[in-house]
Amino acid sequence: MQKKKLVEMYRMMLLIRRFEERAAQMYGMQKITGFCHLYIGQEAVGVGAIAALRPDDYFISAYRDHGHILAKGTDPKPVMAELFGKATGISKGKGGSMHLFDVEKGYMGGHGIVAGQIPLATGMGFAIKYKKEDKVVVCSFGEGAVHQGSFHESLNLAKLWKLPVIYLIENNRYGMGTPLERASAIWDLSQKAESYDMARATVDGMDVLKVYDVVAEAADRARKNGEPTLIEARTYRFRGHSMSDPVHSHYRTKEEVEEQKKKDPLIIIKDKLLKDKVLTPATVKELEAEIKKIVLESADFAENSPVPPLEAVYEDVYAP
Amino acid sequence: MPVLTFREALNQAMAEEMERDPNVYLMGEEVGYYNGAYKVSQGLMERFGPERVIDTPIAELGFAGVGVGSAMVGLRPIIEMMTFNFSILALDQIFNNAAKLRYMSGGQFQIPIVFRGPGGAAHGLGAQHSQCLDPWFCNVPGLKVVAPSVPADGKGLLKSAIRDNNPVIFIESEVAYGFKGEVPEGEFLVPLGVGEVKREGKDVTIVAWSKMIHVALDAANALAEEGIQAEVIDPRTLRPLDEQILITSVEKTNRCVIVEEGWPYAGVGAEIAHRINMHAFDHLDAPVLRISSKDVPMPYALNLEKDVMPNAQKVVAAVKKVLYI
Structure with a gap:
């Protein structure tokens, strides 16, 4: 892989991490309200997957979506402003943390009902085939979503109709406070693809390069043959389910979280790039400084933006 | 003026709109090879091909969502619910996605989709197949709800619904499919929202x-x-x-x-x-x-x-x- 691309992936993971650390602070200061789900710990999955796509490919995901929209290339300013509920937000302050969208960048949201976006991704795949376009869709969801009917209905349709969709399970081990072993009859989640005779893969979701490779391969298969793929990326969230859930409560121990943090995806890629001399300690420092500036600017932008005018409440209910 | 049954009027509306706009397609259970459970899509697959008249497995939640997803990226689906009783399985897609995507994205999407099929009681179908769900859909901002009574309105309203850039719930009636009435030929539109x-x-x-x-x-x-x-x-x-x-x-x-x-x-x-x-x-x-x-x-x-x-x-x-x- 090109050096530039490697650095860009690291830089994006760093941006997402620092952006969300700032968002968490802002949440503490009540600048951000409602449900806010941090992606910290899972950055390698979204960044690796999106790096393997073309800019006009689609990415759609659930409510843990800050990292995805940033990775798809959206300016952090309107993203932070959306979290703040400001008029300059990417969804004009109508969506919030769970409903970020950037259609121009191919980021299709930001969906709050577990597994609700999976049929949407399948429909985008259908449209790509209908219009004979050369695009693919990546649909990200948590491991909690694989028990929903919409997941299974979608996989069947995608395989039946040969749709260019990559279903990406971001298995962070817990559906809110319920560990996988208390929710799933099987451990190896990509096995579910076998029911639909679909290609499948399991990947270490803490290693951005491995995620990149497996998604690139699936994208190739989707583009060339219209074959969908089910990928399970094994990852871990370092923070609580949402801001109201402590990092370690009754459902997981502090020891477990600390153990998992040894596999921090940011450290894994940074160490590799330092070892391979793609980065030097000096360039890492420069990147940190650049990212810090971007994040601070996004928070300032959000802070200084106006709230939506009350007239906006009736806008965009219906299209003209 | 030609006299058509309700089902023929609806069929004509779909055929004309599919002719007019290649992005319009019909999807649902038995709409293609079977020509529709109530024959509303009679002959459409033969005319427009299986790429545009698409039979689905029995998976209302899934194919309703496929319709919404395809509308997010520019297609104009007509999703047939064999009866609206089965749309209850698809309500997550209709209420949470079709009705809300435009609003919660700050206007980034339009969702031009029609969910159509018969609602209400027919004749001895029992509790699960006789429901009139009009108020459920009417309650949700972001949806439009149409319930035509005569064949001409059926045609004119369905054509308008297909051209509308919003999700439209179009509720027909099993017992009315055989009703006859005069229906204007060709371009005949009844605007939505006008009694x-x-x-x-x-x-x-x-x-x-x-x-x-x-x-x-x-x-x-x-x-x-x-x-x-x-x-x-x-x-x-x-x-x-x-x-x-x-x-x-x-x-x-x-x-x-x-x-x-x-x-x-x-x-x-x-x-x-x-x-x-x-x-x-x-x-x-x-x-x-x-x-x-x-x-x-x-x-x-x-x-x-x-x-x-x-x-x-x-x-x-x-x-x-x-x-x-």
């Missing part, structure tokens, strides 16, 4: 839609024999509702009876009664009355089914009540 006076009268306003229009007209005929001139108003679209046509009629007649096939609790008729109270209260000489189905799941036995449903006799009795005779 029609189906019969003029001066003594009482009867509001009804979908197949209840025929109950209302039967009642109006019976009343005419007794010298009572009922005006029958068909809003045709339930959301957005043509308030003005209702108010104008009530201002003239001073009395109103609403006939709806659904259940009484929180029905569309309750909303219409509220609007008339709000905007025509000073013109009313009697409380607005509602005739609905009885507040029970639909029983199978035909005598019980008949008892549950609105009919002309019940409407006549209600009209006499508001006339104090």
